[in-house]
Amino acid sequence: MINKLSFFFISFILITSITFGQNSSDKIALSSLLLNLEKTYDIKFSYSDNDIKNVTITPPKKGLSLQDLLSYLNTNTTLQFNTLDNRYVTISYLNKLISICGSVFNATNLEPLVLASVRINNSKIGTVTNEKGDFYLQNVPVNAKVSISFISNKTKEILVKELFSSGGCKTIYIEEEVEELSEVRIAQFLTSGLQKNVDGSTVLNTEKFGILPGLIEPDILKTIKILPGIESVNESISNINVRGGTNDQNLMLWDGIKMYHSGHFFGLISAYNPYLTKKVAVTKNGTSSAFSDGVSSTINMQTSNRITNKFSGGGGFNFLSADAFLRVPIKDNIEFHVSGRRSFTDYLNTPTYNNYFARSFQNNSVASNSENDADSNFYFYDYSFKFLYDVNFNHAIRANFIHIKNSFEFKEEYTSNNNTIEENSNLIQENLGAKINWEADWSSKFSTNLSAFFSDYRINSSDYNKETEQFQTQFNNVLETEIKLHSKYEFSDVFHFTNGLVFNEIGIRNTTTVNAPSFSKTLKEVLLKSAFYSEIEYQKNKTYARFGFRVSHFNKFNKFILEPRVNIRQKINSEFSLKLEGEFKNQTTAQKIDFEDNFLGIEKRRWILSDNDKTPIIKSKQASFGVAYSKNKLILDITGFYKKVSGITAANQGFYNNTQTFNSIGNYETKGVEFLVNKQAKNISTWLSYTYSKNDYEFDIFNPQTFSNSLDITHSLSAAFNYSFTKNFKISLGNVLRSGKPFTKPIKGNETIQNGNNTIVNYDNPNKERLDNFFRVDVSGSYKFKFSEAIKSTIRIGFTNITDRKNIIDSYYIVDETAENNVRRIDNYSLPFTPNLSFRVNF
Known part of the structure; x- marks a missing residue:
């Protein structure tokens, strides 16, 4: 027995020695x-x-x-x-390029981390991990470092040569974050794809968009309306009101291009294709000094800026339009992104289209004559291109182009006194934009971005009435160009210093012509302005602070305006944090509402330019303070705000009164509180948001001088419930309940007066009355499935206003001799019960 044991023991030693010797050699x-x-x-x-x-x-x-x-x-x-x-x-090691690979796991539960960011420091090279946590990169400098990061986990840096692929793919474990500022960032806010950023802005990641009540796709501007303090008094995304501001007080940026047109179908859906727009950041206060204009908010849309080296894309349709997008790699360092969308409303009328059409054209010449022999042709489209070129590891060039267009043609024939009358109307709205920028990393700490863009917005409309032989046209054109140099210097991991120079020229032209009686009016204004901005940003442990200022010079007026900005976030402990924001801003463009020149009810808003006299530069002052609580997926947030905007004119506010056509300069002051509670569980996300605000105008020309703003929504309450039956099947139910907007009635017993040869409505003091409360319930469902591992599909169905409630969103009066007291009230209603469906395929 001992001999056998000795034999096996000696054999084991010999085999081990041989094996060890072979491996070591x-x-x-x-x-x-x-x-x-x-x-x-x-x-x-x-x-x-x-x-x-x-x-x-x-x-x-x-x-x-x-x-x-x-x-x-x-x-x-x-x-x-x-x-x-x-x-x-x-x-x-000089100029050596190698391939690296690895597998990223959570150090606590040893699960693979999907979509973890893998980035080569001081370069444009990067990728994300796949469903197994694996990544692979080619042409990587051997002397570089790799940063691997994942939400709520510590960022890990590894030398590239430690991941050399010929030695096998290295397994990497990263630890969960315990006390970093990233805890202030809410990884999922209300629904997947919505996040709260460190600086307080709300970020929509369209690629990760989950589901929201009534929505069948991640419509950029419809989505942000669920946020506290953001309303749309007439249900239109072209009329988004942030903390009581008008829609023209929102700075709309698409990849750095200032856009003047935001909605298709006259504001009922967003004009920006969400499937190539990677993320959208919405800032209500404490804006970075790198941004000007938009005294109420900044809505910054960004497309993907990374070369994927992978051919991918997708497409789909809903009851209004079809779209597609592609990412096409040309070379390892060159890629092309393209997207396009077009409605089929000029070929097919769906129930969704019919409701949208009726909602857009109610109470105007199109709706009132629909029973006659009329023919309408409406369509919209948008497309965009992006060229991505990485010159080398430290320099990159990006070029963008976008074109948005709405076209409407209305032809009508009707009989009057045995005569056939023809009336033709045409309306075209479009916005073109292009930008090129050069990104340069001069060292590990210093980088610059040099960019230039132009934006060309125009609205061109015409109307011909054969009975009166009258032909009239309206034209509004905005052309803006800008050159910007932005630099960033990192003193350390916690201190960042940015500076910038901006040179801007904007020109606006307005033309109105009428042939009978002969009349023509053209106004063209051009304004040159330049700006310098500087900002310092601090971020460490529980504190985030950003202080900046912007100095603008207006060449035509020889005028300087200083705009300080502040944004502070401070965590008190693991659950509570405080926030303080403040800013001064200005803008030189506004929309004028033409009551007299309106003939379709759509093109009445025109962009105008400040002249520092009758149309002054609009200025705002804003401050807000809030407290946030987060624990066990329960989020509570309460923010008090104050905002005063001066330099507004009565012509761009849209209220009805006897002096609405007079030139008058005033201001509005709004203050209020925003409250949000969001509770998330494994399969459930439910939230309730409430906003209380008081918003008043002050105009010297009116009596009384102070009265309610046309956008004064005193109480606004929304609630929603999202439930995931499975990972792929989800539903969302939600409602909106808010106060009715103010409006103006005629003076009782003296409803009309003479204005020269015309009879007009004799309005009472402005905005004394209020519409009934607005209430709407929406529901949507989403189901994802795969045709294969590479081809994924999504079906979404949404129902707007499932109770079919007739919400009045606006009221005004017209002279009507057949009506009681010679005036007739006109009510505009929100969308009735409206279904919609979308189907998408991504690969």
Whole structure:
């Protein structure tokens, strides 16, 4: 027995020794190999001892030529072998490019981290991990560092040469974050794809969009209306009101291009294709000094800025339009992104289209004559291109183009006194934009971005009435160009310093012509302005602070305006945080509402430019303070705000009164409180938001001088419930309940007065009355499935206003001799019960 045990023991030792000897002989020290190779090939290697220290390699096969030998050494080490002549060979890391790979896991539960960010420091190279936590990168500088990050986990930095792919893919574990500022950032806010950023802005990631009540796709502007303090008094995304501001007081940016047109179908759906727009940041206060204009908010839309080196895309349709997008790699460092969308409303009338059409054209010439022999042709489209070129690891060029268009043609024939009358109306709204920018990393701490854009917005409409032989046209054109130099210097990991110079020119033209009686009016204004901004940002542990200022000079007025900005976030403990925001802003453009020149009810808003006299520069002052609580997926947020905007004119506010056409300069002041509670569980996300605000005008010309703003929504309450039956099947139910907007009635008993030869409505003091409360319930459902691992699909169905409630969103009066007291009230209603459906395929 002992002999057998001894035999097995000795055999085990021998086998282990042989195996160990074989494994240990697989690789040898590179320094030893080089000495042998110098003798064998009669060459001399030139290198630093530190470069080859601890480097091991499997010896090459015997009999290789010198060229094959160097190729073998280059492939199987992180070093670069170059021959100076047939005898001398240099060894270094200089300009060496290698391939790396790895697998990223959570250090606590050992689960793979999907979509973890893998980025090469100080370069444009990067990727994300797949469903197994794996990643792979080519052409990576061997001396660089890799940063691997994931939400709520610590960022880990690793030397590239430690991930050298010939040695196998390295397993990487990253730890969960315990006390970093990222805790202030809410990874999922209300629904997947919505996040609260460190600086307080709300970010919509369209690629990760979950589901919201009534929505069948991540409509950018419809989505932000669920946020506290953001309303749309007439249900239109072209009329988004942030903390009591008018829609023209929102700075709308698409990849850095200022856009003047935001909605298709006259504001009922967003004009920006969400499937190539990667993320949208909405800032209500404490804006970065890099942004000007938009005294109420900044809505910054950004498309993907990273070269994926992967052909991908998608497409789909709903009851109004069809769209598609593609990402096409041309070379390793060149990629092309394209998207397009077009309605089929000029070929097919769906129930959704019919409701949208009736909602858009109610109470105007189109709706009132629909029973006659009339024909309408309406369509919209948008498309965009993006060119991405990484010149090298430190320099990149990006170029963008976008075109948005709405076209409407209305032809009508009707009989009057045995005569056939024809009436033709045409309306075209479009916005073109283009931008090019050069991103440069001059060092690990200093970078710059030089960009230039132009934006061309125009609305062109005409109306011909054969009975009166009258032909009239309206034209509004905005042309803006801008050159901007932005720089960023990182003093340390916690201090960032940014500066910038901006040169801007904007021109606006307004033209109105009538042939009978002959009349023509053209007004063209041009304004040059320049600006310098500076900002310092601090972020460490529980504190985030950003202080900045912007100085603008208006060449035409020889005027300077200083705009300070502040944004502070402070965590008190793991649950509570405080926030303080403040800003001064200005803008030089506004929309004028033309009551007299309106003939379709759609094109009455025109952009106008400040002249520093009758149309002053609009200025705002805003401050807000809030407290946030977050624990166990329960989020509570309460914010008090105050905002005063001066330099507004009565012509761009849209209230009805006897002096609405007079030139009058005033201001509005709004103050209120925003409250949000959001509770999330494994399959449920439910939230309730409430906003209380008081919003008043002050105009010297009116009596009384102070009265309710036309956008004064005193109480606004919304609630929603999202439920996930499975990972792929979700539903969302929600409602909106808010106060009715103010409006003006005629003076009782004296409803009309004479104005020259015309009879007009004799309005009472403005905005004394209120419409009934607005109430709407929406529901939507989403189901995802796969045709294959590479082809994924989504079906969404949504129902707006499922109770079919007739909400009045606006009221005004017209002279009507057949009506009681010679006036008739006109009510505009919100969308009735409206279904919609979308189907998408992504690959």
